[in-house]
Amino acid sequence: MVRAHRLNPDITGDVLSDPKVRLRIDDGRNFMTMSSKKFDMITADPIHPRITGVGYLYTSEYYNVLKERLRAGGIVTQWMPLYSVSKRSFDVALRTFFSVMPNASFWYVRGHGLLISTADEFRVDYANLADRFNHPAVRDDMGSIGIKRPEELLGHLLMDSEHIRKYLSESGDSLMNTDDNAYLEYHTPFEFLEKTESIVEALLPHAGWNIEKILVNAGPGVRDRVSAARSQRRARILPELSEPIH
Template identity: 25%
Template sequence: LAPISLRFVQVPEGGALEWHRDGVMAAVSVVRNSAGDRHLQVNNHFRMGGSASMRSDHRQAHIPLLLHPNPHSALFLGLGTGATLSAAGDHPGLKVEGVELVPEVVESFPYFERSPPRLAGNPDIRIHVADARRFVRAGTSPYDVIVADLYHPSVDGSGALYAREHFAAIRDRLAPDGLFCQWLPLHQLDIETLKVIVHTFLDVFPDTTAWLAQFSVETPLVALVGRRTPVANPADWVERRVRDRSLATGLKAVDLDGSFALFGLHLAGPAELAAFAGNAPLNTDDRPVVTAAAPGTAYAASERPADRLVALLQSLHPAPETLLAGADPATQARLAAYWKARDGYIGIGARALAAKGPRDVIGTLAPQLIELVRISPDFDAAYAPVLAMARQLAVTDPSGARRLLEALDRANPTRSDARRLLAQLPPA
């Protein structure tokens, strides 16, 4: 036996190492922090998700699947904790396959399964331990939806998963009405690399749209969704699309229970993306631009992810009439207002993060959030925090809570939540 342990795994203070395997390609660990959250760690430094990111992981399955009119088959490339693959199991009648390169990552899945559908023993979910590029090229059966995981370019071999040749091979595995979703970790990509990937993706999928996973400013995720054939989106797409009660419950749990919740994540169409990418070079197997730039991007000082996201939003100007072809002007105006409120919400989050939080959270943030509610009554992400602030304030300052709720009710009189809470306060 060695006189010292050769297992180098960083464990946070108050946490624990719950599971570890030394594999041929990587050392894989499940680490728990002091709050009880688990995360998957590869080679002691690269995190591949965890229990704290389950909401985002589930949305990474639901968003592309919802954008297809009626998927029967789906392929997921790169599995992380298995949470995204598991969420795909919520979609009835869907046959799902997942591909993961590192076998020890698949062995760790039981540590992250907290709710059904379970991956093990599910006849509708099949897992392959294989190289994603080779798996795509070797098969012949078409898929309605193919989803690629977040690949950090600085990880050995990941840059090739953003190559034109790989995107083209995926296109050839799509059914005629199929779509491909490539998730991008904006917190691990600089803007210039993002432009390269966008240009390369557009070269294979001219009909590409971009989407947010959620409104996080610390770990922003962007999806490029390419289709073989264009599709028209009615304004009530999700309401028509989701008929299964169990699926509807799962979508509600991650705040995707309506068309505005889905279309509100839209960032850009093909024209906006082409303008953003500009003259960026293509990333190909014989010219691996992403791989070559990765070391400099990983170790050089750069802007914060929140600033990168804000800059991206400022450079993209989506058009509601392009996304919702045929929708009435009032609906298009509502969607444009939702996007304006969304961008404002992200801007507020970015500024608060840079300032490490305002000293007076309620006094500073509540008026800004109420203004976003006024801009878009549909934007629930701003309404709910103000309600929570009012509940907190009611304990020590009922009069202040009343003023807050009255302002919120004026901003969106179509909702009754603020009025109900007002009725529970003691008389002024």
């Protein structure tokens, strides 16, 4: 990956040339377990849990390690696959994360999920978000996936913690992925043909988030624009799954 990065600096933003970047090639879970450092942001982007050993990056024990390494006001993000995984396995993964990170929110982008949790209550400072969109690097990165305005980004926020809790409570299950049971590692390899649609169709009736509570520093008309973007995004979720990616 490092060699590939050197060959594609325009795609990667030549991030390794940034003096603030320190590259460490290591076992991520062991590093976090043994480290005493605290971090403002921890992003976990493991590959699919069906791959041998990867399921241990989706366990409650691992999430507790991440939680301990987070500074006050910090953020944890976790990629969540919605393809080649059954609804039950998805629920197990979501429940496991949420059991440790109760301030979680679930974001959805075309067949992929992203769990974001904060050490404190989850809030979005709209003024700060809009300011970030004025930075060319941020604007270009967001534009590359079709997001041109802050409200369009917020349209991808599918569920806040309240809606996640309700969704999980109605599942009638309590199973979690742990180091001992390795549920995801042993079950997801048999779910290769499972479709994203089955999970999305189960999530959509529970989609929603409290815009008045979560969105702060939003000027006149902002909440209306965010609500409109949210409705437009939700209407596209199922149709786009059958469309080719350009």
